[in-house]
Amino acid sequence: MFLRVGALSFEASLILYFAAMLFGFVELLKKSRIAVGLMFFAAGVGFALHTVSIFYRYFAAGHLPITNPHEATSFFAWCIILIFFFLEHRYKVGLLGSFIMPIAFALMVSSALLPKDVRPLSPILQSNWLGVHTFFAFLANASFALAAGVGVMYLVQEHYVKTKHLGDLFQRLPSLQSLDEINYRLITLGFPLFTLAMITGMLWADTAWGSYWRWDPRETWSLITWLIFAIILHARLLRGWRGRKAALLSILGFMSIIIAFAGIKILQKGQHVFL
Amino acid sequence: MRVLVVGLNHKSADVEVREKLAFNGDKLGEGLKRLKALSEVKEAVIVSTCNRVEMYASVEDPARASESIMAFLGDFHGLESASLKRSLYFREDEDAIKHIFRVASSLDSMVVGEPQILGQIKDAFAFGLERKSTGVVLNKLLKKAISVAKRVRTETRIAENAVSISFAAVELAKKIFTDLSNKSVMLLGAGEMAELAAMHLKSSGVREIVVANRTYERGVELANNFGGRPVRFENFRDEMLHSDIILCSTGAPTYVVKKVDVHRIMKERKQKPVFMIDISVPRNIEPAINGLENVYLYDVDDLQGVVDSNMGERKKEAEKAEEIVTEEVETFERWINTLESVPAIVSLREKAEQIKNQELQKLLNKLRLDEKEQKAVEYMAAAIVNKLIHPPTVALKDEMEDRDLLIAVIRKLYDLNGD
Numbered sequence: 001m002f003l004r005v006g007a008l009s010f011e012a013s014l015i016l017y018f019a020a021m022l023f024g025f026v027e028l029l030k031k032s033r034i035a036v037g038l039m040f041f042a043a044g045v046g047f048a049l050h051t052v053s054i055f056y057r058y059f060a061a062g063h064l065p066i067t068n069p070h071e072a073t074s075f076f077a078w079c080i081i082l083i084f085f086f087l088e089h090r091y092k093v094g095l096l097g098s099f100i101m102p103i104a105f106a107l108m109v110s111s112a113l114l115p116k117d118v119r120p121l122s123p124i125l126q127s128n129w130l131g132v133h134t135f136f137a138f139l140a141n142a143s144f145a146l147a148a149g150v151g152v153m154y155l156v157q158e159h160y161v162k163t164k165h166l167g168d169l170f171q172r173l174p175s176l177q178s179l180d181e182i183n184y185r186l187i188t189l190g191f192p193l194f195t196l197a198m199i200t201g202m203l204w205a206d207t208a209w210g211s212y213w214r215w216d217p218r219e220t221w222s223l224i225t226w227l228i229f230a231i232i233l234h235a236r237l238l239r240g241w242r243g244r245k246a247a248l249l250s251i252l253g254f255m256s257i258i259i260a261f262a263g264i265k266i267l268q269k270g271q272h273v274f275l
Numbered sequence: 276m277r278v279l280v281v282g283l284n285h286k287s288a289d290v291e292v293r294e295k296l297a298f299n300g301d302k303l304g305e306g307l308k309r310l311k312a313l314s315e316v317k318e319a320v321i322v323s324t325c326n327r328v329e330m331y332a333s334v335e336d337p338a339r340a341s342e343s344i345m346a347f348l349g350d351f352h353g354l355e356s357a358s359l360k361r362s363l364y365f366r367e368d369e370d371a372i373k374h375i376f377r378v379a380s381s382l383d384s385m386v387v388g389e390p391q392i393l394g395q396i397k398d399a400f401a402f403g404l405e406r407k408s409t410g411v412v413l414n415k416l417l418k419k420a421i422s423v424a425k426r427v428r429t430e431t432r433i434a435e436n437a438v439s440i441s442f443a444a445v446e447l448a449k450k451i452f453t454d455l456s457n458k459s460v461m462l463l464g465a466g467e468m469a470e471l472a473a474m475h476l477k478s479s480g481v482r483e484i485v486v487a488n489r490t491y492e493r494g495v496e497l498a499n500n501f502g503g504r505p506v507r508f509e510n511f512r513d514e515m516l517h518s519d520i521i522l523c524s525t526g527a528p529t530y531v532v533k534k535v536d537v538h539r540i541m542k543e544r545k546q547k548p549v550f551m552i553d554i555s556v557p558r559n560i561e562p563a564i565n566g567l568e569n570v571y572l573y574d575v576d577d578l579q580g581v582v583d584s585n586m587g588e589r590k591k592e593a594e595k596a597e598e599i600v601t602e603e604v605e606t607f608e609r610w611i612n613t614l615e616s617v618p619a620i621v622s623l624r625e626k627a628e629q630i631k632n633q634e635l636q637k638l639l640n641k642l643r644l645d646e647k648e649q650k651a652v653e654y655m656a657a658a659i660v661n662k663l664i665h666p667p668t669v670a671l672k673d674e675m676e677d678r679d680l681l682i683a684v685i686r687k688l689y690d691l692n693g694d
Contacts, residue, residue, distance in 0.1 A: 161450065171432075175453045242546050242569065243546065244568055
């Protein structure tokens with residue numbers, strides 16, 4: 001019964017995110033205040049229910065529910081929506097929802113398709129590091145996901161400006177400068193979080209396996225991801241890699257996260273595969 | 276009560292006629308006073324802008340009111356009414372309401388969708404209110420016109436896109452940079468259109484305008500015009516390092532700004548974006564520059580293309596706006612029609628009340644009832660009266676062709692005295 005409520009609210013939030021995504025598409029095709037309002041409403045209620053479902057699993061399992069793929073993808077989507085709301089509150093980025101809701105919905109669908117059973121934790125995961133390490137990692141990844149979404153928006157808008165096709169969508173997308181700045185802000189938010197996740201991960205690995213770094217596939221991909229974002233930040237400061245280059249690199253960085261997240265799980269190699 | 280519009284606009288009259296008929300300054304107060312004083316005019320508002328002079332009035336007899344308004348215009352402005360008649364248009368009832376809604380929504384403007392007209396209508400209305408020249412009909416009509424205009428503004432995109440080259444340039448600048456207040460503009464050469472665009476940018480709040488002109492003195496003069504800073508033309512490449520928006524319109528026969536230079540400058544600027552506008556013909560900025568990263572180059576044809584497509588867009592939006600106007604005219608018509616039957620309904624109701632009270636009084640004097648019984652009898656009397664006059668009231672409020680006849684019949688049947 002207890003878990004049933006959690007599962008129901010998860011399903012309801014899935015449906016609401018789907019609705020929010022559709023309203024986002026409507027807004028993309030045609031300016032409509034009603035669609036925007038409905039999108040925020042659906043996303044907001046969906047987010048509240050999603051939070052409820054996460055709480056239920058937290059109490060059922062006794063730890064942050066991110067220890068199986070279902071929970072992890074769901075929590076990832078939750079973090080993305082959280083930062084999305086924060087961004088909307090801070091910057092009012094027109095049309096951002098239309099680009100972000102599909103990402104969140106896709107994650108929720110994959111989460112729904114994965115096995116949902118609450119299994120006892122393997123001994124390695126029974127550690128205080130679990131909450132700390134994964135929390136940083138998820139928030140960082142969510143910021144990078146949003147940075148990629150904003151990067152796509154930048155590329156679309158830049159295409160319009162360069163080719164001089166100044167249509168309807170051009171009118172409603174934010175200015176190039178704002179998109180570039182928000183992309184940069186998100187990376188500057190995500191990068192320290194990602195670094196903290198790496199450090200706490202290393203400390204945890206040391207206590208669990210007796211060494212800080214063992215080059216397993218997830219560690220390697222995480223390092224690659226970290227390097228990509230480190231390059232984005234440095235190239236921006238030193239060489240002025242902004243705009244198009246920054247947008248492309250942040251999309252590349254997000255793809256690297258997806259590989260680290262999903263690809264390695266599929267390969268099923270290494271010890272770091274609980275997710 | 277009927278609505279009448281007498282007016283002229285940029286389509287019906289040349290500027291010579293329009294300026295003669297304009298109510299500027301003190302003339303407006305005097306004109307409105309005299310217009311309102313006409314015996315055929317119940318309520319009046321005068322809208323006078325550079326593109327139109329219009330009088331809105333509520334009247335009993337539009338034909339007679341038109342004649343006397345025309346005579347007033349001729350008299351007031353010292354014109355012959357025969358020549359006046361050619362420039363004027365007259366709209367009555369539904370057409371008049373529609374006309375006012377279309378004017379407020381900027382559908383009748385020279386540049387469809389331009390936003391000033393709504394403010395002008397608001398001012399004219401406020402002036403009428405202040406001078407007490409308006410009443411029930413015009414108050415409601417003008418409030419409605421303002422709300423229709425707002426509805427058109429929010430529900431269509433009629434006013435969203437720039438329809439002049441210089442405005443298009445500013446709009447684009449706002450889509451490249453978020454905030455223009457920390458941006459620096461360089462004016463290269465002093466063409467008229469570039470100057471105009473610089474003016475618009477200035478009013479959008481750019482931080483600084485630098486003017487580089489071949490004739491330095493002319494550059495200084497121009498810079499003084501809008502608080503800019505003149506620099507020697509030879510130094511413009513150095514200035515480009517700090518300029519975010521470059522407006523170019525020199526009379527040079529070749530490219531003045533070359534790709535190699537911009538490429539180098541972009542490196543030095545650490546790729547901070549630059550928006551270049553080349554209004555010169557032949558072009559003065561090498562077109563290949565648009566291929567550089569973070570540089571956006573628009574020439575005069577590009578901007579004209581933007582303006583043309585915006586114009587097309589506005590036409591499409593104007594169609595939607597016309598639909599909104601038609602819809603709103605219908606609702607307003609319905610309201611104004613009920614206004615006609617209001618006196619009849621009121622007298623019918625008064626008459627019924629009167630009969631009821633008389634009869635109740637008679638009855639209560641004869642019978643000795645306790646409080647509860649008296650209440651019951653009063654209640655019954657009220658119920659009978661209400662049920663009896665309900666159908667004629669509904670019929671009077673109903674929209675129908677021969678409402679005037681119906682009003683006459685009901686007055687006759689119930690013996691209601693006129694007015």
